[in-house]
Structure formats: structure tokens, C-alpha cells
Amino acid sequence: MRRITIWLLSTVAALVLLFSYRTSTMGAGGETGAVATGNDPGGGTWSGTDGGSGPSGGDTGGGSSTGGDGGTTGGDGGTTGGGGTATGSVAQTRWGPVQVKITVSAGKITDVAAVQVPDGNRRDQEINDYAVPILRQEALAAQSAEIDSVSGATVTSDGYRESLQSAIDAAHLK
Amino acid sequence: MSGPERRAWVAQVMGLPVSVHLRGPLVRTPEVEERVARVLAELRAADAVFSTWRPESVLGRLRGAPPGPAATADPLVREVVGLCETARARTDGWFDARRLPLPLGGTGYDPSGLVKGWAVERAARHLTDLADHDLCLNAGGDVLLRTAPGRPRWRIGIEDPDRPERMLDVVERAGGAVATSGTARRGAHITDPRAGRPAEALRSVTVVGPDLLWADVYATAAVARGADAPDWLATLDGYAALLVDTAGRARATPGWPGRATVSSP
Numbered sequence: 001m002r003r004i005t006i007w008l009l010s011t012v013a014a015l016v017l018l019f020s021y022r023t024s025t026m027g028a029g030g031e032t033g034a035v036a037t038g039n040d041p042g043g044g045t046w047s048g049t050d051g052g053s054g055p056s057g058g059d060t061g062g063g064s065s066t067g068g069d070g071g072t073t074g075g076d077g078g079t080t081g082g083g084g085t086a087t088g089s090v091a092q093t094r095w096g097p098v099q100v101k102i103t104v105s106a107g108k109i110t111d112v113a114a115v116q117v118p119d120g121n122r123r124d125q126e127i128n129d130y131a132v133p134i135l136r137q138e139a140l141a142a143q144s145a146e147i148d149s150v151s152g153a154t155v156t157s158d159g160y161r162e163s164l165q166s167a168i169d170a171a172h173l174k
Numbered sequence: 175m176s177g178p179e180r181r182a183w184v185a186q187v188m189g190l191p192v193s194v195h196l197r198g199p200l201v202r203t204p205e206v207e208e209r210v211a212r213v214l215a216e217l218r219a220a221d222a223v224f225s226t227w228r229p230e231s232v233l234g235r236l237r238g239a240p241p242g243p244a245a246t247a248d249p250l251v252r253e254v255v256g257l258c259e260t261a262r263a264r265t266d267g268w269f270d271a272r273r274l275p276l277p278l279g280g281t282g283y284d285p286s287g288l289v290k291g292w293a294v295e296r297a298a299r300h301l302t303d304l305a306d307h308d309l310c311l312n313a314g315g316d317v318l319l320r321t322a323p324g325r326p327r328w329r330i331g332i333e334d335p336d337r338p339e340r341m342l343d344v345v346e347r348a349g350g351a352v353a354t355s356g357t358a359r360r361g362a363h364i365t366d367p368r369a370g371r372p373a374e375a376l377r378s379v380t381v382v383g384p385d386l387l388w389a390d391v392y393a394t395a396a397v398a399r400g401a402d403a404p405d406w407l408a409t410l411d412g413y414a415a416l417l418v419d420t421a422g423r424a425r426a427t428p429g430w431p432g433r434a435t436v437s438s439p
Contacts (some may be wrong), residue, residue, distance in 0.1 A: 103340075147344060148195065152315040152333030153356035153378050160191040164331065164339060165312060169193045172182035 177326065178308075185214050188221040188290060190314030197325065198307030209304060213297045213311075220293035223250065226284045227277045238282015240272065254292060257387070258285050264388075265395035266406070270367035287364075291353065291390035294318055318386045321348040332432065335378035335418050342424055343416060343432035351386035355379055355393035356418070364397045375400030376419055382431060383413035 085103045150165040160166050181201035183194045194213065200206045225231045232245055246252040258271040274284040294313045301309045302320050309320040310328045319328050327348045331341040335356050345352060355364060356378025366373040379396040381389040392413055396403035407415040407427045414429035426432070 146329060147331040147341065148328040149193075149310050149312045149317050149352075150315065150331045150333055150341075151312075151317050151352040151354045151380055152338060153335060153354050164333075164341075165191070165193065165315075166184075169182050169184045169195075172180050172195060173184065 183210050183214075187214055187217045188225065188293070188313070189227065190290075192217065192294075192311070192313045194301070195310040195312075196301065196304075196307050198304070198322070200304075200307065206304065206307075209300045212300045216297040216300070217293055217313075220250075220289065220297070223248070224254065224285060224289045224293075226286055229278060233283075233285070234278070236283065237278070238276050238280050238284070240283045254285050254289060257292060258288055261288055261391045261395075265391065265399075267367060268395040268398045269391050273367065273370070274365050287394045288387065288391055290314070291316060291351075291387035295351075295386045316351070316353040316386060316390050318351050319347050319349050332380050332416055333378075336422055342418070345382060345432045347382065347431070350382065350384045351389040352380060352382050353386060353389035353393045354381075355390065355397050357397070364394055366398050366400070373398045373400055374420065376403060376417055377422070378418045379403060379407075380416045381407070381413055382415070383410070389413060 147164070147168065149168065150163065152163075152165075178197045178199055179201050180195060180197045182196075185192050192214065194210050196206065196210075198206075221231075222228070223232045226233050228234045232248065232251060233241070236245060241251055241255050246255055258269075261269045262271070269287065271285045271288065272283055273281055274287075276282055276284055290313060294311060294316065295318065298309065298311055298318050298320075301307070301311070306322050308322055308325050308328070309318070311318045315333070317328075317330055319330075321327060325348075327346040330345050330347060330352045332343045332345065332352075333354065334340040334342045356376065357364065357372075357374065364373045365371070376397050379393045381393040381396070383389045383392070392407065392410060393415070396407055396415065396417065399406060404415075404417055404425055404427060407413070407417070414431065415427045416430055416432065417425050417427075419425070
């Protein structure tokens with residue numbers, strides 16, 4: 001379990017850094033760090049690794065991970081093993097606070113959502129419109145590396161284009 | 175860490191995205207490419223005979239009439255008609271090809287709910303007899319799997335019917351099938367054969383087991399059956415299921431290989 005949580009947390013840290021990176025490309029060099037903390041439903045604290053080793057974290061502030069304060073905890077995933085939600089603490093960016101929540105089921109990230117994003121002016125709106133979906137896609141792409149195929153009610157060609165299955169296929173077409 | 179090479183092919187066949195993933199030493203060779211092409215060609219040929227969306231197919235020309243002697247002179251049509259009868263018996267009549275709303279209008283005989291699994295299972299033989307290669311064939315969300323000895327099992331995500339980008343569960347399988355039926359993508363398109371109306375009590379049913387044809391038929395029959403489906407699915411030897419009801423609650427039958435909780439009786 002510990003290995004899984006560390007992997008998850010480092011993934012999240014990298015994602016949060018990615019988010020920081022995306023926002024920083026839209027303005028002038030934002031130096032942002034991000035903290036991802038939370039508790040799993042079993043009550044143990046998710047202690048993490050330094051997200052600075054993540055693939056996209058190189059040119060932003062290092063993500064630090066602490067247990068305890070700042071992280072609000074979901075933990076409503078009692079129906080599945082290794083499931084639950086964890087909310088990272090608020091990362092202050094130059095545009096305002098950013099906070100990310102991940103949902104874990106069966107030891108996998110099943111969703112990433114921004115629970116708090118800056119708002120108030122037009123640039124912030126651009127950031128939200130652009131960066132939040134990217135964050136989400138990156139999380140699912142990271143996870144799709146761990147899934148070989150997806151079973152679901154009959155997929156139409158329109159649905160396929162946006163599906164996780166199409167992302168998995170694309171990764172192996174060549 | 176790096177195992178045998180993996181390669182994917184994707185095609186639009188039978189109105190569905192079909193993806194073939196192979197792992198093994200020969201995935202870049204013309205021999206394997208030719209085998210994959212044979213699989214896809216056979217699926218297209220099955221569609222040309224059985225599609226009830228095509229007015230010119232054998233079934234399309236029948237316009238809902240049950241296939242008579244002229245149609246069943248084709249051994250493949252005869253096989254499918256026989257399998258539909260077997261499916262009706264095995265599902266207590268909840269899978270019934272005889273009185274279904276037809277894509278081109280009207281009500282009548284439509285074996286489509288069985289033909290997909292049958293055609294995929296049959297076409298896949300061109301790849302399953304390829305030694306030392308692992309196969310993961312996904313036809314519109316129904317997955318057929320084979321794994322050579324010593325290779326890692328395939329990991330199949332089960333889609334959340336209400337949020338297709340989320341996974342409800344993940345199952346690891348070395349072989350057999352994972353089939354999902356439900357109302358998620360195309361709306362309520364599974365008919366309750368007793369009421370003659372779309373079945374709506376379940377959002378989706380995923381069945382795992384040795385055979386794609388039967389996993390798919392059982393999943394479809396379970397959606398049609400609705401509330402009683404968990405108890406019925408639990409009686410099927412060698413098959414297990416994960417069900418999601420309209421409230422979004424997931425229940426699994428005993429033997430479900432994923433992590434979802436087994437429903438209490």
C-alpha cells in the first residue's frame with residue numbers, strides 16, 4: 001500500500017507542478033510550489049515524495065509534501081479497497097489559490113478535479129478554461145499507462161474519439 | 175521492465191471502434207499484419223451478412239422476419255440463429271432476438287446483440303493461434319483476451335457509466351472476456367423482451383468469463399432483466415459481474431475479480 005500511495009502522490013505532485021507550469025507560461029514566470037497532502041480512508045497519512053522529480057516539474061518550484069495541515073480529507077471511498085479522495089492543500093500562485101482533489105479507486109487515480117481555482121478577471125478565466133482540463137487529461141493519461149483496455153457500454157465512434165481507450169490505442173499505434 | 179513489444183491496430187468495423195493490441199516478438203512482421211487484416215476482414219464480412227442497419231445485408235433484406243430456409247442455407251446464419259435460441263434458453267428468455275425494435279424501423283428478428291461477440295470470438299482465432307503472443311481485442315467496449323504463459327495479465331478498466339472518463343474498477347485477466355452492456359452510450363437501447371420497452375433499471379452490467387459471446391449475451395440479458403439480475407448472474411458458472419444501477423450504486427456478484435464490494439444478499 002505504501003508504494004502505491006507514494007506513486008500516487010508523486011504523480012499528483014507532478015500534476016500539480018504541471019498545473020503550475022501551465023499557469024506560469026501564461027504570464028511572467030510564476031514561481032509556484034504546490035503541496036499535496038491527504039489521508040487515505042484507512043486513516044494513514046499520505047506521505048509523499050518530492051514532486052520535483054516529476055517529468056514536468058523541472059522549471060517550477062519544487063513540490064513539497066507534508067502530512068497533516070493544509071490538506072482536507074475526503075475519505076468517502078469506503079466501498080472499494082484502496083479508494084477514497086484526497087485534497088491537496090491550497091497552492092498559492094501569483095494568480096490566486098489553486099487546490100486539487102484526486103479520487104482514487106482500486107489503487108488508481110480515477111479523477112482529478114480542481115476544487116479551487118483563481119477567478120475574478122479574464123486572465124484567470126483563461127487559466128481555468130485551459131489548465132484545468134489539461135490537468136485532468138494528464139492524470140488520466142498517467143493512469144492509462146496502467147490500464148491496457150477499457151470495457152464499457154457500446155462505444156460509438158463519436159464517443160471513442162474522447163475516450164480513454166483511444167488514448168491507450170494511440171500510445172501503441174506505432 | 176520492458177517486456178515484449180506491443181503494437182495496436184484500430185479500425186472502424188460494424189459501426190464500432192475495434193482495437194487490436196498484440197504483445198510479442200513478431201508484432202512488426204508482415205505475417206502478424208496479415209493476420210490482423212484477416213481478423214478485420216472477417217468482422218466486416220460478418221457485418222455485411224448480419225447488420226440490421228444495412229438494408230442490403232442478409233438480415234436487412236429480411237426486414238425483421240426470422241431467417242427461413244433460404245437464409246439459413248448459409249451455415250453462418252444457421253449457426254447464429256441456433257446460438258440465439260440457445261441464448262434465449264440460457265437467459266430464461268431475457269435475451270430474445272425475435273421481437274426487437276429494428277434500426278431501420280419496425281419490430282422483428284435482430285440477432286445483433288449476439289452477433290458482435292460471436293463474430294469477434296470467431297475472427298480472433300487468426301490471432302489466438304499465434305504462439306508466444308498476447309492478444310487484447312476491444313470491440314466497442316467488449317474485450318477478448320489471451321496471454322502466453324509467463325506474460326503479465328492484461329489490466330482492463332471498467333468504465334463508470336455515468337462518467338466514462340472514470341474507472342469503476344480494474345480487473346486483471348490472462349484470458350477470456352470482459353463485456354459491458356448498458357444504457358450509458360447509446361441511451362436505453364436494450365429492450366426488456368417481456369415488457370417490450372427499453373430496460374432502464376440498470377445503467378450497466380459488466381460480465382467477466384471464459385467466452386466473449388456468452389459474457390456479452392449475459393450482460394445484455396442482465397440489463398433487460400433489471401432488478402433481479404444480480405441473483406441470476408450469481409448462478410452462472412464461470413462468470414461474474416459488476417452491476418451499476420440508476421442511482422449509480424455498484425454491486426458485484428461473488429467471484430468478481432476486481433476490488434468492488436460483493437453485494438450483500
